[in-house]
Amino acid sequence: MRSKKLIAGNWKMNGTLAEARALAVGIADGLESELSLLEGCDFVVCPPFVHVGAVGAALAEPVGGAVVSLGAQDCAAVENGAYTGDVSAAMLVDAGCDYVILGHSERRQYHKETDSLIAAKAKAAQAAGLITIICVGESEDERASDAQDAVVAAQLAASIPDGATAQNCVIAYEPVWAIGTGKTARVEDVAAMHLFIREKLKERLADSAQMRILYGGSVKPDNTGDLMRVDHVDGALIGGASLKADQYLGIARAAGK
Ligand code: PGA
Numbered sequence: 001m002r003s004k005k006l007i008a009g010n011w012k013m014n015g016t017l018a019e020a021r022a023l024a025v026g027i028a029d030g031l032e033s034e035l036s037l038l039e040g041c042d043f044v045v046c047p048p049f050v051h052v053g054a055v056g057a058a059l060a061e062p063v064g065g066a067v068v069s070l071g072a073q074d075c076a077a078v079e080n081g082a083y084t085g086d087v088s089a090a091m092l093v094d095a096g097c098d099y100v101i102l103g104h105s106e107r108r109q110y111h112k113e114t115d116s117l118i119a120a121k122a123k124a125a126q127a128a129g130l131i132t133i134i135c136v137g138e139s140e141d142e143r144a145s146d147a148q149d150a151v152v153a154a155q156l157a158a159s160i161p162d163g164a165t166a167q168n169c170v171i172a173y174e175p176v177w178a179i180g181t182g183k184t185a186r187v188e189d190v191a192a193m194h195l196f197i198r199e200k201l202k203e204r205l206a207d208s209a210q211m212r213i214l215y216g217g218s219v220k221p222d223n224t225g226d227l228m229r230v231d232h233v234d235g236a237l238i239g240g241a242s243l244k245a246d247q248y249l250g251i252a253r254a255a256g257k
Helices: 017-032 049-059 089-094 105-110 115-127 140-144 148-159 187-204 221-228 245-256
Strands: 005-010 041-046 069-072 099-102 131-136 169-173 213-216 235-238
Touching: 005 099, 005 169, 005 213, 005 245, 017 041, 017 049, 017 245, 041 099, 041 245, 049 069, 089 115, 099 115, 115 131, 115 148, 131 148, 140 148, 148 187, 169 187, 187 213, 187 221, 221 235, 221 245, 235 245
Parallel strands: 005 041, 005 235, 041 069, 069 099, 099 131, 131 169, 169 213, 213 235
Antiparallel strands: none
16 A cells, blocks of 8 residues: 555535536546556545535546546544434445545644544544545644654554454544644654654554555645655645645656655
């Protein structure tokens, strides 16, 4: 898996249905017309739940079939039942998803998601056949007090479920202070953290060497090259820049080099 970078777009809570369709078509068409980009990277976009079906259909439109996988931004920890507002992993699979982002810092912050809830969601998602993108990362205060390693180690230990493998799980390191702020972590800090994460994974998982570790936080076309050349950076989780087809494609080009 690590032989190719994974370029994951997190659309968050943005866009009308028409905009979501147009963005999906723009990305899929762009990749179709530059098929060499598929040699270096795998691609996934994660629209809001309500647009998942339409985006899946739009991604499948280009002649060669879908070259971009579909993902969601969250799922429930339980299989079904009286859970108003929740969406199960099986429903996402049914709607065409291959991936689900879990434990994003915005879910941790605004919905008070704990590591144990994230692990339960990941377990349910993996059991349903989804590839989980589990997010970890320290806050600005934690970085300022040099607590980033301890914070990330604790998040990894408690939010990756037993049974996770390089096939069904991807880690995304996203320093919270770099998300949506235009501040990107320094290449040397990214290198240190990704190596640290690799070592932590090794303590627990048999195929840890193959597990993808993405970087996220203000990834743009012009900083992608430097970030993707760092050892143990196996792709990117992109928020803002994934909302524009030309930027997403620019990141794809820079990452594939
Ligand atoms: P950003 O978001 O690229 O807008 O910083 C990244 C993320 O939240 O995954």
